[in-house]
Amino acid sequence: MRRMNHKPYIPHPFQFLMLFIVWLLLTHRYSLGNMLLAAILAWLVPIAAMAIRAPTTPVRRPLKAISFFWLLLGDIFVSNIVVAKQVLGATERLRPGFIAVPLDMQAALPITLLASTISLTPGTVSIEITEDHQFLYVHALHVESEKEMVDRIKRRYEKPLKEIFQC
Amino acid sequence: MLLIELATGFCLMVGAIFLLVGSIGLFRLPDFYMRLHGPTKATTLGLGAILTASIIFFSFRGDGISTKEILIIWFIFLTAPITAHMLSKAALHVRQKPRADTLNQDRLASIRERRQ
Numbered sequence: 001m002r003r004m005n006h007k008p009y010i011p012h013p014f015q016f017l018m019l020f021i022v023w024l025l026l027t028h029r030y031s032l033g034n035m036l037l038a039a040i041l042a043w044l045v046p047i048a049a050m051a052i053r054a055p056t057t058p059v060r061r062p063l064k065a066i067s068f069f070w071l072l073l074g075d076i077f078v079s080n081i082v083v084a085k086q087v088l089g090a091t092e093r094l095r096p097g098f099i100a101v102p103l104d105m106q107a108a109l110p111i112t113l114l115a116s117t118i119s120l121t122p123g124t125v126s127i128e129i130t131e132d133h134q135f136l137y138v139h140a141l142h143v144e145s146e147k148e149m150v151d152r153i154k155r156r157y158e159k160p161l162k163e164i165f166q167c
Numbered sequence: 168m169l170l171i172e173l174a175t176g177f178c179l180m181v182g183a184i185f186l187l188v189g190s191i192g193l194f195r196l197p198d199f200y201m202r203l204h205g206p207t208k209a210t211t212l213g214l215g216a217i218l219t220a221s222i223i224f225f226s227f228r229g230d231g232i233s234t235k236e237i238l239i240i241w242f243i244f245l246t247a248p249i250t251a252h253m254l255s256k257a258a259l260h261v262r263q264k265p266r267a268d269t270l271n272q273d274r275l276a277s278i279r280e281r282r283q
Contacts, residue, residue: 025237091196099271118248120244137274
């Protein structure tokens with residue numbers, strides 16, 4: 001595949017960055033030589049692996065992705081405390097339930113990220129997705145109101161993901 | 168030095184508490200799907216806190232900043248949801264019964280078959 005003219009040197013900037021960082025963290029040496037090696041590897045490996053790559057959705061708004069990451073981290077912390085209270089309290093009073101979250105996106109990567117987000121935030125685990133990608137089934141530890149829960153997931157996690165991927 | 172020890176101790180305590188809560192959840196919650204919540208997430212945060220303690224502790228011992236833990240945290244965050252998903256999927260297919268008062272359990276069959 002020919003590259004476009006205005007971006008000839010690094011065909012996969014995101015993967016380049018990821019591999020570069022991971023290599024440096026793994027080898028744990030921050031000398032100039034090692035950084036050069038990391039850069040070469042991060043440049044070569046995505047090109048070599050191009051043949052076996054599945055088509056993915058590109059990240060369109062990297063800055064939004066970073067702020068989403070911080071939101072997620074905060075939510076994981078806060079809702080862990082909520083769940084800790086539920087677990088240590090009277091478990092008979094919990095109302096567990098399966099809820100169906102209607103999806104507004106179709107692409108695999110954003111849905112995977114949404115499902116992982118749901119699983120990481122305590123109180124909810126994503127269980128299954130319908131074959132036509134219309135609904136994501138979620139198991140919740142405690143359902144106050146089904147509609148509220150679906151709204152929260154859509155507003156808090158799906159909306160920023162849609163903006164990040166512009167889909 | 169005292170400040171670093173305090174920060175390390177604090178992170179270790181937070182991590183240990185969340186890990187303990189996760190294990191208590193595994194023990195106390197009544198059905199499979201609810202039990203899944205304890206170990207998959209409390210442990211993620213618990214391990215995160217303990218590894219943060221490790222970063223703080225080893226970064227101030229003079230061998231430069233310790234960064235390997237960041238990778239461990241990253242990989243745990245990547246794999247924990249997948250484990251939870253696979254476990255719950257397996258539970259669905261061997262027809263694990265959820266607790267009797269679970270909401271929408273009449274939809275379990277369609278969830279299993281990935282219909283709406």
